[in-house]
Amino acid sequence: MDSCCGPEDPHRYDAVFDERFSGAIARRYGRKGLRPAEQHIVDFLTGMGIEDASVLEVGGGVGEIQLELLKRGAARAVNLELSAGYERDAARLLGDAGLLSRVDRRLGVDLAEAPDDVEPADVVVLHRVVCCYPDYEKLLGAAAEHARRALVFSYPPANVFSRVFIRSMNALIGASNLSFRGYIHSPKAMLDVVRSRGLEPAYHWSGPLWRVVGAARL
Structure with missing residues (x-):
């Protein structure tokens, strides 16, 4: 694992995942819907039965996965x-869908910590969260x-x-302090x-940029 900032830096995500980044994701979702990896996540959970279920998403961004799960029956x-x-784009998307009352967005809560x-x-x-966190064991274990x-x-x-892509990205980000x-x-x-933690992987999908794993409680 490459060296990185530790959890003690609370602003390391704000500087990269800012309102401009959020706006691009929200606009793309509004025009084209879910990307393939996101669609496979929704399909896996829907196939398991999402009716009246509670959803916890860590680092859900503008919340497009949550929106689709709620539309498919999650409570x-x-x-x-x-x-x-x-937050601004997430609130707008929830408001447009009439789902503001069914999502609790909590800012600054680190599940691993x-x-x-x-x-x-x-x-x-x-x-797209585990690859942004230095201690995968702590984060995935808590999840x-x-x-x-x-x-x-x-x-x-x-x-x-x-x-190569991650090393290049890290070098560019590091050069920006x-x-x-x-x-x-x-x-x-x-x-x-x-x-x-008692979960067995039951679903695997491989795309060119992302791998998706779905695991069920034994």
Whole structure:
């Protein structure tokens, strides 16, 4: 795992995932809907049965996955976010969908560092999150322990292309004196963490940029 800022830097995400970044994601979702990896996450959870379920999403950004799960029958959702840049677009999307009352967006709550501050949920989602966090074991372990029924997460493939991209991205970010870093964690090690918390991987999808794993409670 590459060296990086530690959890003690509370602003490392705000500087990268700002309102401009959020706006681009929200506009793309409004025009084209979910991207392939997001669609597979929603399909996996819908296939398991999402009716009346509670959803906990860690780092859900503008909340497009939550929106789609709520439209498909989920009862409510909690979003944990470490960057304030998404809040305006997330509120607009929820308002447009008439779902503001069914989502609790909590800013500044780090599940890995404060797991007792967050209630468990039927399903837990981490999309494009584990690769942004230095301690995958702590984050995935806390997420798995909060999942009553299922956990689904995505990560970039551990191949040469991804490693070169992450190193280049980190170099550019470091040159800007920002503390955020990206990571390529071991897929096997991440699956071992999930299994150690009583969840068994039951779904795998591989795309060119992302891998998706869905795991169910034994």
